[in-house]
Amino acid sequence: MSAYPLNPIEFCALRWSLGLDEALAAQLLKVSIETLKQWEDGSQPITELAQKQLLDIDDIIEMQVLNTCDGIEAMFKKEPKRRLAFVVYPSQAIYTQYNPEFLSSLPLTELYTTAAWRIKKECKLVLEVEIALVPLDVDSYKAFREQAGLGESRESRAKWAASQLS
Amino acid sequence: MSAYPLNPIEFCALRWSLGLDEALAAQLLKVSIETLKQWEDGSQPITELAQKQLLDIDDIIEMQVLNTCDGIEAMFKKEPKRRLAFVVYPSQAIYTQYNPEFLSSLPLTELYTTAAWRIKKECKLVLEVEIALVPLDVDSYKAFREQAGLGESRESRAKWAASQLS
Numbered sequence: 001m002s003a004y005p006l007n008p009i010e011f012c013a014l015r016w017s018l019g020l021d022e023a024l025a026a027q028l029l030k031v032s033i034e035t036l037k038q039w040e041d042g043s044q045p046i047t048e049l050a051q052k053q054l055l056d057i058d059d060i061i062e063m064q065v066l067n068t069c070d071g072i073e074a075m076f077k078k079e080p081k082r083r084l085a086f087v088v089y090p091s092q093a094i095y096t097q098y099n100p101e102f103l104s105s106l107p108l109t110e111l112y113t114t115a116a117w118r119i120k121k122e123c124k125l126v127l128e129v130e131i132a133l134v135p136l137d138v139d140s141y142k143a144f145r146e147q148a149g150l151g152e153s154r155e156s157r158a159k160w161a162a163s164q165l166s
Numbered sequence: 167m168s169a170y171p172l173n174p175i176e177f178c179a180l181r182w183s184l185g186l187d188e189a190l191a192a193q194l195l196k197v198s199i200e201t202l203k204q205w206e207d208g209s210q211p212i213t214e215l216a217q218k219q220l221l222d223i224d225d226i227i228e229m230q231v232l233n234t235c236d237g238i239e240a241m242f243k244k245e246p247k248r249r250l251a252f253v254v255y256p257s258q259a260i261y262t263q264y265n266p267e268f269l270s271s272l273p274l275t276e277l278y279t280t281a282a283w284r285i286k287k288e289c290k291l292v293l294e295v296e297i298a299l300v301p302l303d304v305d306s307y308k309a310f311r312e313q314a315g316l317g318e319s320r321e322s323r324a325k326w327a328a329s330q331l332s
Contacts, residue, residue, distance in 0.1 A: 009254060010299050013283035016276075019182040058287075088175060110182075117179035121224075135175050 006051045008042045014054050015040075018061070019114040028108060029053055060105050061115040068119045073127055083130045085161035086120065088113045090135040098136060098157065134161040172217045174208045180220050181206075184227070185280040194274060195219055226271050227281040234285045239293055249296045251327035252286065254279045256301040264302060264323065300327040 026033045038044035089095035095109035120131040141160045150156040192199045195216045204210035255261035261275035286297040307326045316322040
């Protein structure tokens with residue numbers, strides 16, 4: 001593989017496929033939007049670091065898709081369902097507060113949503129399971145927890161999301 | 167399935183995964199950017215037609231990925247290679263002029279590039295083949311054809327793209 005595996009159009013296609021506009025990609029890669037534009041129009045070579053960062057994130061997402069679909073398949077052996085809810089986060093602030101364990105691998109909420117979308121697609125195709133992506137509504141979630149006497153946890157969020165399906 | 171299978175965040179994630187910004191998606195779906203924003207912020211229900219259009223395009227792309235990877239695998243049985251070039255189109259005008267057979271199924275050059283990107287990813291993963299996406303450079307392509315005495319055809323474009331690899 002060459003030092004620069006991705007040419008500008010491939011880099012741009014990868015960025016899109018991750019759900020990142022120019023501003024978000026520039027923020028993620030810690031460069032100016034101007035630099036990102038120059039990379040994508042071919043007037044500046046794209047740094048290896050930037051390519052590696054986006055390719056690594058794509059790999060992390062693909063791994064998450066595989067693991068989650070495997071997990072759902074295993075779960076279904078015990079308790080078959082054909083409809084599931086998957087919590088996503090409508091803003092960076094809510095993502096940072098409620099789902100911090102993903103911040104190091106998928107720093108932006110848009111990346112987490114991209115992973116969730118791919119999981120939804122894969123589960124439908126492979127397992128014939130419908131997954132709804134449910135954006136966390138903090139007020140509704142807090143009211144639900146209070147009523148059910150639940151603490152804040154991934155499991156509580158999943159229960160709240162499931163309650164949103166019907 | 168409900169009348170509206172995609173909620174706003176899913177619709178938005180699908181749009182992103184196809185490589186469409188708001189302006190391109192609005193153009194494709196023949197609505198205003200304002201309407202698209204209202205769909206995605208949940209203030210207006212997304213029409214079934216719009217959902218179907220994006221989901222159909224995603225299906226078309228997935229089918230193209232499968233067929234192309236199958237074709238490449240079959241080709242490799244006769245003539246093994248580990249590096250291939252795949253022509254993409256840097257503007258809508260060039261796409262419309264040189265690749266009109268895809269205009270009805272993938273009307274925008276960005277959609278064709280999305281398909282090409284997914285083909286690149288899949289071929290690398292499944293076949294261990296490196297595909298380079300080569301944007302058609304009309305001047306270089308014309309000079310190449312003149313020198314080689316070739317007419318305009320998909321095959322000529324593929325030959326030109328291959329000549330750009332080394």
